[in-house]
Amino acid sequence: MKEQRTLELLAPARDLACAMAAVDHGADAVYIGASDFGARVAAGNSVDDIHHLCDYAHRYGVRVYVTVNTLIYEDEIDKAYQLMKQLAEAKVDALLVQDMAAIELVARVRRELGYAPALHASTQCDTRSAGKVRWLQQQGFSRAVLARELSLDEIKAIHQAVPTVELEGFVHGALCVSYSGVCYASQHCFGRSANRGACAQFCRMKFDLLDADGHTIEHDRHLLSLKDMNRLDHLEELADAGICSFKIEGRLKTADYVKNVVSAYSRKLDDLVRRRPDDYRRASLGKVSYGFTPDLKKTFNRGFTTYFLHGRQPDIASFDTPKALGEMVGHVKELRRDSFTVAGIAAFANGDGLCFLNDEHELEGFRVNRVEGGRLFPFKMPTHLRKGMTLYRNQDVAFEKLLSGKTADRRISVAMVYGLTQNGFRLRMSVDGKSAEAKNLQAEASVAFDHQAAKRPQADNIRQQLAKLGTTVFHCEPADITIEQGADELFIPSSLLSELRREAVESLQKKIVESTEQNQVLPTKDTDGPQQTEMYGGEKCCRDTEQVERNVNFEQPQDLYNAYSYLYNVANHLARQFYERQGIKVEAPAFELKEPGKALVMQCRHCLRYALGHCVRRGGTAPRWREPLTLRLGDGRRFRLEFRCDLCQMNIYAE
Structure with a gap:
């Protein structure tokens, strides 16, 4: 099975x-x-x-x-x-x-x-x-x-x-445009290490793209922004x-x-x-009841892509802007001196944030001051707004107001079985679900009370009292409460039903927590599986498999790791000793500790040759430029591009 x-x-x-x-x-x-x-x-x-x-x-x-x-x-x-x-x-x-x-x-x-x-x-x-x-x-x-x-x-x-x-x-x-962990551009340019949590978002900056003869192929565009x-x-x-x-x-x-x-x-x-x-x-565990309908277009986004999920795609980058566009809400239909109308079905509210890409491919944003019918009055009329331009909403006031309140209630559905003990009553509570974990999560509580024949039917009151789970994480419909052994024919005070319920809730909650926390790694035991054995601090790795482990193919772009051993990111003696035990000699320390002169600062699957339509392996036209190509920042710093078609990868080197 x-x-x-x-x-x-x-x-x-x-x-x-x-x-x-x-x-x-x-x-x-x-x-x-x-x-x-x-x-x-x-x-x-x-x-x-x-x-x-x-x-x-x-x-x-x-x-x-x-x-x-x-x-x-x-x-x-x-x-x-x-x-x-x-x-x-x-x-x-x-x-x-x-x-x-x-x-x-x-x-x-x-x-x-x-x-x-x-x-x-x-x-x-x-x-x-x-x-x-x-x-x-x-x-x-x-x-x-x-x-x-x-x-x-x-x-x-x-x-x-x-x-x-x-x-x-x-x-x-x-x-991130670079494979994570092997991006050093921010450290190189600004002294802010991505591997130390201080990325300066180098990839969201503007670049010129130059060919080997110094000719400009692209000017002042966000060529690395995805x-x-x-x-x-x-x-x-x-x-x-x-x-x-x-x-x-x-x-x-x-x-x-x-x-x-x-x-x-x-x-x-x-x-x-x-x-x-x-x-x-x-x-x-738990089922969520939502107080709103989620909409991914309404929160921060630069436009969407599935990236390389189904192979290389032509629409993964956002060359015009690294900022949030939000949802497309229509096109400018008609302009006046202080207002405009939108062709589309979106409803607007006072305070909405709208934006558009102007004729120079620059993103411009503005705030809606008031809405009158279908006409929008900005705080200040955007200078470069033109009829027919596409409008985006990157701040939806009505949606934000909705999200600011309580928007979800998460409860764990439970089933209850109420019955008798020799000298009282018991309640068994179990998580309702088909998984093995759910079936094993149950608790039982009991209370001593003389069995006395009830003067009136008890079933409705029993179910009503036991289903009062209030502010707990649990939920139970009265219909999911089973009464056994004719227990509803015997009298029990509502206060004792509440006590039974409270004890069962506390016990079941404890079992759920214990079940979750037992995932913590316990002291290592002698097992056959290498993933269950220690190999720390010089101790033997996996019984008799130490040499096997040393010979495991690391399977990264090995020539790059050999040429630029700072890619191993060794910043302390424990990491160095670790790699030595693996038979890997790391010549250079982490980039942050000793930056080389000419360095590989990014490894990207995003490829500008492909993005500009010139990957001949994938049906593009042969480029007329002469390589190598160079990215140039606004301050003049240059970065050489290397197209590794054998890896389907674009490498970026600091010069």
Whole structure:
């Protein structure tokens, strides 16, 4: 019989409020940054807040992952260890890491506490192949976050080759133009390391594109700026390919963004599980009742793309602007001195933010002061607005007002069985669901009270009292309460029914939390599986498989890693020792510690030769320019392009 697979919707959170909103609106897991070492320095949170989040999320079986995915400098090793230990004590379920020193540090936590969070290999680990996933598994990682650039076929091949590793894939949000973890442009240009959580968004800047003779091919355009990912309509394909965790990007986004996007994806996953219950189940508990209809076009976006999901596509970039366009709302129909009308079906409200691309391909925005019928009066009439121009709404006041209130209610459906004990009454409460996890989640409470024949029927009152679950996370319809053994023929005070209900609720809630937290990695036992054994701090890897592990093909662009060994991102002695144990000699330290003269600063699947229609391998016309091509910033700094057609990759070098 085919095994039922668990699907997880993984939501971002910049703070506790965003995280709780994600849980309320249907997330199965949340990822959040701690006070340090997160790849978004502007999205840090205290351990106390993360502990509070774990308490809140675990009530629904929702897991909490913490990003500790920056490079760790030598003088930060003890600080990183203390943070990981505190996060373990806060009962976080996993740590997302990039620096291989984290393997040793988590092992120390496990040795000291007897348990530790699971390890997930962050997308910063640059995981593009089955070989890399297998290698990560052998280092103790239970999950790999795949590179955003992978296609369905590539994901499927990885899953088939390494079926025992959980695969996490991005489905929504902003896209980095470089493979994550191997982008050094921000560090090179501004001294702000992406691998240290301080990306300056080099890829959103304007460039000139020059040929080898200095001729300008493109002038002052956002040539590296990509649209935002949107794979809402492709979750089933991704699940069938092997993705188990669907990741939404956005740890700098607001709670409104989280509410809207999580709701849209959660409903879509619910539809998939409902249609294919034998194949899939949700990873957490509870059904969400929504007070609004999610609409992805109404929250921050640069236009949408599925990226490389179905192979290389021509519409992934946004050369005109890196800013949010929002939803297309129509075209300018008629202009007057102080107002205009729109041809379209959208309704507008006072305060809406609208924008358009002018004749120079520049994005211009303005605020609607008032709406009179179908006529819009801006605060200030845009100078470059023309009849026929396409209008976008990047701020929808009515939608924002709707999201500012309570928009979701998440409850776990339970069934109850009420019956007799020898000297009183009992209540059994169980999570209603078909999965093995749900069937094992049940609790029982009992109360002593003499069996006395009732003077009037008790069934309605019993069901009414037991169904009063109020502010708990549970919900039960009176019809889902079974009365056994003729218990409704015996009298019981309503106060004792309330006591039975309260005790059963507390017991079941405790079991759900315990079931969630038992996912924490326990002390290592002697097993046959390499993924279950330690290989930290010089200890033997997987019984007698140490040499095998050293010979695993890393399967990255090996010539690049050999030529530019800073790509391994070694920033401390623990990471260096780790690679030495793998038989990998890392010649150069991390880019942030010692920048080379002429450096490879980006590796991109996005290709300008293809985007401009000149990839002859894919039906484009042969270019008339002479290569190499160069990107030039407004301040004159230049970056040479290398087209690696054997890898279907564009590399960017700092000159």
